[in-house]
Amino acid sequence: MKKPRLPDLDRLSPAEKDALIVSLWETVQALDRDGPAGEAVEGAGPSPAAPAGDDGTVQDLRRRIGTAARSRRSQAPGGRAHWLSRVLDYRPLQILVILIALAFLADFAIGRYQRHQSMERQAEARHLEQAASNGLFMELVRAGYDPGAGAYQATLRLQKIGAEDVLYVLQNPPRAFVQTGLTWQEVPSRAPGGRPWGVVKLTDGVDVTVLFDADIEDWSELIPGYMHVQLQFDQLISLSSDPGDDIVERNNRFYFYLKPRNADDEDIKRRARFSGAPPAFIPMPPH
Secondary structure (H helix, E strand, C coil), rough: CCCCCCHHHHCCCCCHHHHHHHHHHHHHHHHHCCCCCCCCCCCCCCCCCCCCCCCCCCHHHHHHHHHHHHHHHHHCCCCHHHHHHHHHHHHHHHHHHHHHHHHHHHHHHHHHHHHHHHHHHHHHHHHHHHHHHEEEEEEEEEEEEEECCCEEEEEEEEEECCCCEEEEECCCCCCEEHHHHHHHEECCCEEEEHHHHHHHEEEEEEEEEEEEECCCCCCCCCCCEEEEEEEEEEEEEECCCCCCCCCEEEEEEEEEEEECCCCCCHHHHHHCCCCCCCCCEEECCCC
């Protein structure tokens, strides 16, 4: 006799599995009723064809399978309800992981943007500092007593170097000092005509003049017949006509020897051993 082929349980649907269980139960009931030789066994339980509602019948088995199968199928691996419950169980954790990842991503993006902005500001600051220090040249071109103004005057030449930038120079009021002994005594200074010091748009070169009163006593005579004068000229420099934080300060100090207005040229020539007429001023290197 050919051996019967067993069904593949993994490929059976839940309804087919239920039918298989019922069939097996009917077979067991038939064996218990008929005995080994197919004869009826005394005291055997009710047959599968017994009326519905008796305990141990096929109908009762069907009812029990129908009742129990729902809960088992709802928890079966791979079942829709089981998959949904797992998703619902893990959803808060997934949301938390996603939120943490988004927070790290936002922090990374903000940090990168801030570093980029900082690098741009640093580059702009370096460019401005370079333009203020190397793009602007200043020198003392004239100094002496001006009878028309009734004061000493000093003229400074501001010269822009390079053609790529326009410099805006805010001139702070210059300060003048005359050396007396080992100290510097400040003397009154002002702009010609009493004009206020303002912003100069420097595209090429410009002259700036300051007036000061240097008629004081006991000034130091480092060179015979000459006063030792210091001119302090501080500026705020920007590359914009309406600057914000893009401003750099530049401090300038000019030292020179100045001939007094009532000086005796012949006495200075003899004492200082000048070959010609004594100059109105003698510039000095910055120090």
